[in-house]
Structure formats: C-alpha cells, structure tokens
Amino acid sequence: MTATDIRNETSVPVSSPLAHRWSPRSLDGAHVLSADDLTALGEAARWAPSAMNLQPTRFIVARRGTDTFAKIAESLAGFNQVWAPRASALVVALAETERDGRPVRWAEYDLGQAVAHLTIEAADRGLVTHQMGGFDVDQLRSVFRIDKALTPVTVIAVGQYDPTADIDEAVRERDLEPRTRRELDDLTLILDI
Template identity: 50%
Template sequence: MTLLDLASRHADTDAPLITPLVERWSPRAYDPAAELTDDDVRTLLEAARWAPSANNVQPWRFIVARRGTESFTTIHDALMGFNQAWADSAAALIVNIAEVADEAGAPRPWAKYDLGQAVAHLSVQAQHDGLHTHQMGGFDAARLASEFGLADGLEVVSITAVGKVGDAAALPEPLREREVAPRSRKPLDELVIAAA
C-alpha cells in the first residue's frame, strides 16, 4: 500500500459518521521524513485538553517527543520489540499518563477513562489534520516513569505514535501483511448488551 490508496483503509460503517472517524485507522508505516511543527503539536494537545473529564479534573499528562530527540529515543527504547520494529519512523511518540491519585494520595478512579477520552480527542484531531495515530500498549511503564522522573500518582497508560502515513512496503513481514489486511469490527449486536 502506498500513500495513494488510503481510501482502501476507510471504515465500512453501518451508519453515517464524520469523515475523520471514517478515515481513522492505525498505521505502522510512517513517513520517516515527515515532521510535526510546533503548531501541529499544540493543536493535538489542545484537542486533548478540551476532552471531558470527571469533575473537570483533567487527570491527563503527556510527554511529547519528536523523532531525532533524546526523549524520542528514550521512549522508543522502552517499547517492546514488536513496536520498536516500526515506531522509529513516526514523527513523534506521545506518552499518555493518567493522574490516578491526587496530591494527598486520594485515588482518582476515573482517571484512565478520562485519559482515554483525551487521547481519542487527540486522535480525531490528528486525523482531521492529515496525520495518523497508532496507540500502543507494549512498553516498559516502570522504565518510562523512572527515565522521566514521574511523581507518585502518575501512571503511564499508553503511547501514541503520530505522523504521516508511509509506504507499507518498507515494513518487515509480518507487519507489512497486517498493514494492508482488510479492516474489520465486531457487529453492533455483539457490542450492545441492552438498548431501549
């Protein structure tokens, strides 16, 4: 797959959705020459900032590292091998952190949910802006917390790769095969337990 056939990655939805949701998918092939500007990063973070949160606590924090920086290398080195095989071409890696306890140590039970909302807002904004994101769970959270000196109560939950789509042919097998495989989702009747 090349940059010219992105339409083949569009979601085959059962109801009309806004364009960024139809076009959103999680590539592993990123353009290794594409860069994010300061404005790009600011816009993504602004979208995350305006996500809803319980009691408007906004319990999300981010570490944004652009390719070529020491922070990017630190994050990349903490990824599991499967993710390391492709994430080095992303324009940036964003560490998504939940503030799971307040300064007094009281738990914030909805923090991870709220962080997920913020990352979803960031992802939809990225798609709208012609960028793509890929969420990752394979990483060493303790290593990242130590490397970046995260305070107690802050928990690394996920990492987001951001950038422009590259050529799938540059990926090693079996990642190349997964990159071009047909997209699928469970049908709604498997996801909805009850609807009145």
C-alpha cells in the same frame, strides 16, 4: 490506499475523521510534524470531557530526533521497536490516578477521552496515530522520574502514513490486513428504545 480513503465500514455515515481513522505502522520516517499540528493535537486532548473538570491527564511529547524520543522508543517492546522509531513523534499518555493522597477513580477513562480526541484531530489533519500497550512502564518511570501518582497507560506514535516506506514486510502485512470490528449489536447489552 492513502490515509484519506474511507477505511471504516459503518451502518450509517459518520463524521469524516472517524470514517478515515486507522492505526497503520508504515510511517514516513522523514515526515516532520509541524508545531501547529502538534499544538492542535494537544488542544484536542485538553478540551476532551473530564469528570468534575479534574483533567487527570498528562503527556510526555517528543519529536523524532530528540533524546526524549529515543528514551521513549527504547522502552517499547519487541515488534513496536521495529516500526515506531519512524514516527514523527511519540507521546506517552499518563493518567493521574491519585491527587492529594486520594484516588482519582475515573482518571484512565478521562485519559482515554483525551487520547481519543487527539487521534480524531490527527485524522482530521491527515495524520495517523497508533497506540501501543507494548512498552516497559517501569523503564519509563525510571528514565523520566514519573511520580507514583501518574500511571503510563499508552504510547502513541504520530506521523504520516507512507505505503511505500522501506519497512519490514511483517509491518506492511499487518497494515494491509482487513479491518474488522464487532457488530454494533454485539456492543449493546440493553437497548430500550
């Protein structure tokens, strides 16, 4: 299976990047993310909707082979350290939860939209992303001297899927597990149409 195969069974057709998007861990450890691809992912995140146009999102972006990449990879927890270092890039997504001494209540929501746009742009370019919650927030704060107004929310691995990658068998097994989602009706609390 390739990253271009339709992976997501939907009740009606959806746009191609949504139909193809998934989060594998079997990444091509030799793939180099082009400058254009990296810029496009940033542009997709930049143009995501933002409440009051505050844009309370920040990113630490690092390509594999850099000191910044190594520092991000070192902050990853357990299983993520097994596969994520093969990513072409690691991205720390941060929400600006405070501005001018006032809380930004919707910062994490806006960050989620920015990351969603980034992942869809990646899928449209034939890339894959995998978001991780398993990382040491305090370690990232210390290493990158992250201001208290910024909250690291997720680390995103970006790369090229490689089903033949020489990876741990547990990683391969997780990638091959059938994809499931709750039924659409389960997501709707009230439907008045």
